[in-house]
Amino acid sequence: MTSKKMKITILNGNPQADNIKFDSYIDTLTGLLKSNRHTVTAFKLRDMDIKHCIGCWSCWVETPGECIISDNSGEICKSYINSDFVIFASPVIMGFTSALLKKAMERLLPLVHPYFEVVNGEIHHLSRYDRYPLMGLIIQKGRDTDEEDIKIISDIYMRSAINIKTSLRFTKLTDGSVEEVVNAINSI
Amino acid sequence: MQLTVFNGSPRGKGSNTKVLVDQFLDGFMKGNGNSYKIVYLNTTKDSDYLIKMFEEAEKFLLAFPLYVDSMPTIVKTFIESLEPLCGRKENPDIGFLVQSGLPESIHSRYVERYLKKLSARLGCSYMGTIIKGGVEGAQAKPVWMNKKLFNSFYQLGKTFGETGKFDEEIVDRLAQPERYSKIHLWLFKLFGKFWYWDTMLKKNNAFEKRFNKPYLEVK
């Protein structure tokens, strides 16, 4: 039974339309989350206009909180910051999540603040918003993906979570069932 | 020795990565008969050309800024294009330079593990990863302020040009601090680079707007 109705954003970083297995996993997951009364926004990143972050700092020092590049990334930022939970999803390519997902992730920079603060004895950036969604990671193993790769990816996302002012709640493989993911989210 | 350098900064020729690589190359070129090639990933989109440059390299240095705890997108795109070359016998020896905005090297240690694994995946001999934190703004500083930093990169390049290896002592020194001590954290809170952002915010007449939350939906 659903304990809490949540707003969930899914970032589908599958770059290849012919990787049907991945997209249908995400579709099934989206459906099941909805039938658990969550509100779900799933972005299929490869069909969107998302440009590279060029490191210009405009989102920090010129138009604070907003990127100056006009494309679909604003939509993602908006859905992201107003969610309770965000799922980053990608096939593993050369031992890491896709460049496509990375591109979308870099464009989340406007959501944090340039100022610094100390978190667990390390320097990080300050929050811009009062709350940030929790984070989950779903990956599809490639032919050569091993346990070490999964650990490395998961650890890097754990670090990114600190930088986007949240924590990584799970790393799940598309080998597993969607129910597993839904249960993990429902138990929050 | 022949060295091919890929600069993976989205800022390309205006990058902090470039000023560090330039010093490294100056040192490197002191070695007899050394030569280098450099490619900027932000402007070179031709993936066949990039792959060819990689294939033909003897030693390969991939240099980039830390972007959300890993490599910038343009670097990951390049890495994805190398998939067909995994395990190729003639692949170059490979080394990395990761420099970050945040001052401690702990931030770059996670992608370092990835880079080491990537080298194994490609079947490249791994020369190591140079990690340097607190580099944001270096490219805009007057030369004297960068003297120590530049000298380290020059020396690193010089010994590399002679031995084909990264000098462990210099690499260790550059990676300091791994984490800040309590006293340093306290000093950072007092004197940290807030002025860096405030100066730019004020110049852009955006200082009053610095805490804006443009994407918040009011419930």
Ligand SMILES: Cc1cc2nc3c(=O)[nH]c(=O)nc-3n(C[C@H](O)[C@H](O)[C@H](O)COP(=O)(O)O)c2cc1C
């Ligand atoms: C989108 C983006 C993400 C970044 N992520 C990190 C990070 O996770 N950790 C960090 O220490 N610095 C981070 N930085 C700061 C850069 O690593 C730093 O500014 C670097 O010196 C830029 O080098 P460049 O001029 O060669 O591009 C980030 C910068 C941008 C624009």
